[in-house]
Amino acid sequence: MVRGLYAAATGMINQMRRLDNVANNIANVNTRGFKRDQVVSRVFDEELLLRLDKGQAPLNRRIGTINHGVYVDRVVTSFEQGSLQETGENTHVAIKGEGFFVILTEDGERYTRDGGFVLDNQGRLVTVDGWPVAGEMGPIFVGTQDFVIDSEGNVTVNGVYVDRLRLVNFQDLQALRKVGHNLYINPDPENNPVIEFEGEVVQGFVEGSNVDVVRETVDMITALRNYESNQKVIKMIDGVLSKTVNELGRV
Numbered sequence: 001m002v003r004g005l006y007a008a009a010t011g012m013i014n015q016m017r018r019l020d021n022v023a024n025n026i027a028n029v030n031t032r033g034f035k036r037d038q039v040v041s042r043v044f045d046e047e048l049l050l051r052l053d054k055g056q057a058p059l060n061r062r063i064g065t066i067n068h069g070v071y072v073d074r075v076v077t078s079f080e081q082g083s084l085q086e087t088g089e090n091t092h093v094a095i096k097g098e099g100f101f102v103i104l105t106e107d108g109e110r111y112t113r114d115g116g117f118v119l120d121n122q123g124r125l126v127t128v129d130g131w132p133v134a135g136e137m138g139p140i141f142v143g144t145q146d147f148v149i150d151s152e153g154n155v156t157v158n159g160v161y162v163d164r165l166r167l168v169n170f171q172d173l174q175a176l177r178k179v180g181h182n183l184y185i186n187p188d189p190e191n192n193p194v195i196e197f198e199g200e201v202v203q204g205f206v207e208g209s210n211v212d213v214v215r216e217t218v219d220m221i222t223a224l225r226n227y228e229s230n231q232k233v234i235k236m237i238d239g240v241l242s243k244t245v246n247e248l249g250r251v
Helices: 002-027 213-246
Strands: 037-043 047-051 061-066 070-077 084-086 093-096 100-105 108-112 147-149 154-157 160-164 200-203 205-207
Touching (some): 002 037, 002 070, 002 213
Antiparallel strands (some): 037 070, 047 061, 084 205, 093 200, 147 154, 154 160
């Protein structure tokens, strides 16, 4: 019975993590280029149950298995394409298909799908946080908003080639980790951006979030109902244990 108490408790903790994840997805429904996260759960390793006949090991008989509940195994990111939203801003760029923009931060290279760029006072193409957008030759200097970015990421100013957006893709997208400010880091040195970019760059657009509010709402309700079910199990077990201690002890 105590095992059931622990199993229900782990179920509640697991559903709390799911609710936190859904809440974060919904909070970023209007965040450009945001990719929704999903919680993947698994059960604890099962243990073999044996029936002991008079304590003699050779006569032990297998009667089944038991586990101790569930836990969050990992959180995976869905890299499904978000809808493209036209802004008309020259500095805004979206990727249609797979791939990432490379951003140059003080902590090294980072990657993003958020192409809502702006120009800084030096005429560089930067993120809203001021980090330079990487080109094949370093930060991209355009100096003016009168520039064009074609479908392959080539940047021209008044018809003169300036640079090309550095666009990368990865063999294992799940190896990427979110580090805030809508940026990703690639912590696995073996997961190098060696895959050739095959997407399309669209100027004057940004990619929206791939969060589906209806789906997230359904997931939230499901997690809440599962949480309540585990809560009722704990109350039931607690009531039985209370009677066992306080009533059966009087007999």
